[in-house]
Amino acid sequence: MPGAHRSHFFWNNQSMLALTALLLGSVVVDLLYLGRINGRALLYRATVLGCLLVMREVHARPSTPLGRGTQYVSLVLSSMCIVGLVHEMGGLDSPFVILLPIMPMSIALLFGQNRRATFISSAMGLLGTGVLVLLWHRPLPEASTWLMLMLGVGVLADVLCRQALYVHQAEQQMRLERARRETLEALAQSEHRRAQSEKLAIVGRLASGVAHEVSNPLAYVGSNVDFVREELLAAASLDREALAEVLSETRVGVQHIQQIVADLKGFSRMDTNETAECALADVVADAMKLASLKLRHVALLRTDVPVDLPHVVAVRQRLVQVVLNLLVNAADVLESRGGQAGEIWVTGRIEGANVVLLVEDNGPGFAPHVLPRLFEAFFTTKGPERGTGLGLNLSRELVEQFGGALTASNRPEGGARLRITLPIPEELLSSRVAVMGSA
Numbered sequence: 417m418p419g420a421h422r423s424h425f426f427w428n429n430q431s432m433l434a435l436t437a438l439l440l441g442s443v444v445v446d447l448l449y450l451g452r453i454n455g456r457a458l459l460y461r462a463t464v465l466g467c468l469l470v471m472r473e474v475h476a477r478p479s480t481p482l483g484r485g486t487q488y489v490s491l492v493l494s495s496m497c498i499v500g501l502v503h504e505m506g507g508l509d510s511p512f513v514i515l516l517p518i519m520p521m522s523i524a525l526l527f528g529q530n531r532r533a534t535f536i537s538s539a540m541g542l543l544g545t546g547v548l549v550l551l552w553h554r555p556l557p558e559a560s561t562w563l564m565l566m567l568g569v570g571v572l573a574d575v576l577c578r579q580a581l582y583v584h585q586a587e588q589q590m591r592l593e594r595a596r597r598e599t600l601e602a603l604a605q606s607e608h609r610r611a612q613s614e615k616l617a618i619v620g621r622l623a624s625g626v627a628h629e630v631s632n633p634l635a636y637v638g639s640n641v642d643f644v645r646e647e648l649l650a651a652a653s654l655d656r657e658a659l660a661e662v663l664s665e666t667r668v669g670v671q672h673i674q675q676i677v678a679d680l681k682g683f684s685r686m687d688t689n690e691t692a693e694c695a696l697a698d699v700v701a702d703a704m705k706l707a708s709l710k711l712r713h714v715a716l717l718r719t720d721v722p723v724d725l726p727h728v729v730a731v732r733q734r735l736v737q738v739v740l741n742l743l744v745n746a747a748d749v750l751e752s753r754g755g756q757a758g759e760i761w762v763t764g765r766i767e768g769a770n771v772v773l774l775v776e777d778n779g780p781g782f783a784p785h786v787l788p789r790l791f792e793a794f795f796t797t798k799g800p801e802r803g804t805g806l807g808l809n810l811s812r813e814l815v816e817q818f819g820g821a822l823t824a825s826n827r828p829e830g831g832a833r834l835r836i837t838l839p840i841p842e843e844l845l846s847s848r849v850a851v852m853g854s855a
Contacts, residue, residue, distance in 0.1 A: 456500070460504065471490050499547065520569055538573055545563060693728070703740040756778070760777045761777070774834070780830075782832055
């Protein structure tokens with residue numbers, strides 16, 4: 417039956433053995449009540465048991481129209497046999513009359529939320545009671561009482577069935593909600609791992625610049641240490657001021673190296689997921705600090721991001737990752753081109769209800785066949801040592817999480833243009849409109 421609740425209580429082997437024992441064991445009641453075994457009553461019991469076995473087998477198979485029809489026919493036949501059993505054992509005066517109201521209640525419990533099966537059983541019980549009333553010539557008040565009783569039992573069985581349906585739907589909703597929550601958690605973890613991998617890939621692409629930036633201060637730190645050592649081992653009289661000046665220069669060099677390592681370490685471990693208001697000027701400054709390790713020897717970076725631009729709502733570290741990725745991509749293109757001096761421009765401005773950040777370069781731009789596929793996952797025109805093909809795809813997803821958009825185009829003057837559009841928060845936009853109106 418489609419959507420029928422699979423009642424393990426009813427359909428397991430132990431329950432079937434109990435029902436079989438109950439039906440066949442009631443033969444003892446025949447001996448106590450009639451003093452003999454009634455053949456028809458025994459046939460009715462065997463038929464009911466056979467119908468239950470048929471329903472069990474059909475229930476265990478995939479639902480089909482034929483299977484559902486077989487179950488309902490078995491239900492009608494078993495209900496008729498129970499009415500016949502009551503008639504054979506003495507009608508409405510026999511102790512077996514209790515089977516009439518038990519029948520629809522049992523179906524409501526055994527079939528869970530299948531209201532159709534419960535209705536069929538209740539209708540058969542009401543019809544069978546009417547037949548027994550006529551066959552045993554019961555007076556009108558008693559007949560009306562029996563019929564009202566069976567009608568009430570049918571209504572109660574339907575209430576139980578609807579309640580079972582409600583509980584089943586609630587359980588199903590809980591399972592769906594739990595599955596949805598687990599899926600979202602797994603998706604968030606996957607997104608975090610992907611972002612972390614891309615961060616490490618960017619750090620790897622910055623490695624040559626890092627080596628150059630560290631080697632210079634490291635060289636004069638080493639020279640200064642050698643000088644101090646020689647001075648300490650040489651003359652008896654020491655020029656303390658000269659030594660202090662050398663050590664001061666050494667300290668500056670060590671601090672520079674520490675700052676480079678701290679910036680890279682902090683970027684690679686950024687895992688905050690909470691959104692907050694942030695200034696694009698600060699985001700660009702953070703990205704420039706990291707990108708300078710590569711850009712310093714590749715291109716001239718020009719920025720025009722006003723500090724008074726409206727704040728945007730985003731995860732600042734994630735936005736830094738997006739801008740850094742765009743800067744490093746531009747540097748890779750300019751570096752591979754060689755020859756002409758490279759330039760990169762980062763410009764921020766307001767356009768309507770949005771803040772726009774442009775990252776442009778004077779490189780060759782995007783080829784016509786590349787532009788439509790630029791944001792596809794794993795699509796890259798670089799070698800494996802220069803990119804994973806996930807940077808722009810991830811960057812666009814991150815910007816979209818903040819309600820914005822990341823698009824790409826070619827500059828009319830030549831070169832590539834990446835455009836980040838982020839909405840201005842409603843409250844900031846309202847206050848800005850109010851200030852402009854009062855002015």
